[in-house]
Amino acid sequence: MSLKETLKQAKQIERQLEQQSLGAVKPRNYLALNPLLRKGGIHEKEDIDIVRKQRRRETKQNLRQTDWLSE
Template identity: 80%
Template sequence: MSLKQTLKKAKQIERQLEQQAEASAQHSLGTVKPRNYLALDPLLRKGGIHEKEDIDIVRKKRRRETKQQLRKTDWLSE
């Protein structure tokens, strides 16, 4: 092989490596970690004895229950 052919072959190899590096960089940026649905399981949340009985928490609970009751009522039939 002549020097000219060797240089040409080296440039081709460099271009291929750059393209592969760009493709792998784009691929790694596009990957998304799967969501851990086990962490969202209600059985794994705090509650019961461990739940704080703070005044604010009690008010929030009472307010949420009231809102749920108001949503359930049929206002058009009354």
Template identity: 80%
Template structure:
């Protein structure tokens, strides 16, 4: 459902509620509130896994490899 359709549906629900109030229909304590379709719109949800950028991952991997190479070298022979 697109954002435009969602907003249209929300307005329809608001109009229906206003008409019910105008006709004198009283809300009982057990009345169910109308669903907020705008809150369910996929455009307003969080997107995907929040991962670091690929550049950061490559740099971190390269740095780790460099540190391992430096630990393996024998500094006394050089």
């Protein structure tokens, strides 16, 4: 293999690595993580699923607080 061909292959490999790295690394959108932009509070729907979810959460918290070993 000549030096010219080796350099040509090296450039091709570098290009492939650059293309792979460009697709893999994305800048994070910190604005999307802002708590003011999330749903909740007054704007949340009063739906049956939400009520069930709240009851389930409360039940789980109550079960975690009970002392099972003393009973």
